[in-house]
Amino acid sequence: MSEQAPPPLTPVDEDWQTALAVVAHPDDMEYGAAAAVARWTGQGKRVVYAMITSGEAGIDGLDPQRCGPLREAEQIASAAVVGVDTVEFLHHKDGVLEYGLPLRRDIARLVRRHRPDVVVTTNYRDTYGGVFPNQADHIAAGRATLDAVRDAGNRWVFNELLGEGLEPWNGVRFLLAGGSPEGRHGVDVTETFALGVASLAEHKAYLAGLDDGAMSDPAEFLEGFGRMTGSRLGVRYGSAFELISLRPPE
Numbered sequence: 001m002s003e004q005a006p007p008p009l010t011p012v013d014e015d016w017q018t019a020l021a022v023v024a025h026p027d028d029m030e031y032g033a034a035a036a037v038a039r040w041t042g043q044g045k046r047v048v049y050a051m052i053t054s055g056e057a058g059i060d061g062l063d064p065q066r067c068g069p070l071r072e073a074e075q076i077a078s079a080a081v082v083g084v085d086t087v088e089f090l091h092h093k094d095g096v097l098e099y100g101l102p103l104r105r106d107i108a109r110l111v112r113r114h115r116p117d118v119v120v121t122t123n124y125r126d127t128y129g130g131v132f133p134n135q136a137d138h139i140a141a142g143r144a145t146l147d148a149v150r151d152a153g154n155r156w157v158f159n160e161l162l163g164e165g166l167e168p169w170n171g172v173r174f175l176l177a178g179g180s181p182e183g184r185h186g187v188d189v190t191e192t193f194a195l196g197v198a199s200l201a202e203h204k205a206y207l208a209g210l211d212d213g214a215m216s217d218p219a220e221f222l223e224g225f226g227r228m229t230g231s232r233l234g235v236r237y238g239s240a241f242e243l244i245s246l247r248p249p250e
Ligand SMILES: [Zn+2]
Pocket: 024, 025, 027, 028, 135, 138
């Protein structure tokens, strides 16, 4: 039986200026999307990161109270490598993140404050590649982000945000979900691939705590996916995204 080559990817439109990345945990951007962020900041775009949790339940041998601040510091260092100087932490509880109105409201608030053209999140589908089960926080974070982008644009949803001086923001053109099995778009990260690896490597305590060899070696892990995605774009290294358009086709 011959294996069918995965279909080519459509390049992500880069005619925009600001992006807000909203993910569940420190390191979620670094497992695939950070090299694309490095490319975008290199083009002069502004990218802001928001972590819904501080990843405090992510290291088995470390108490969450000590782990949280450590992982926040690692995320700030990691973001700086790819040209991101603003990292916000929403301090929802790691590992037990719930999709729901409080989460949607907190993300809608972020969207109204930062007024991005593009929102980036991680895979919110049930699996990676149709096989490996996705983690519950990622699913909640991605779904809530998608919904909160709409909420941010509706004056009458979470209207307490108006009381905070935050007017509706309808300017988000599309959402990009990294690591999605429905990824049909891609970014050429050949020039910034090494920055993506360096960005993941900043999660030192987290990587040291992993017992899985493949995940804990940043270059090795990103190399395989980067090449595979690159081949679908006709370049050396690529980063794939599911693109959800929030505007009707012109
Ligand atoms: Zn995660």
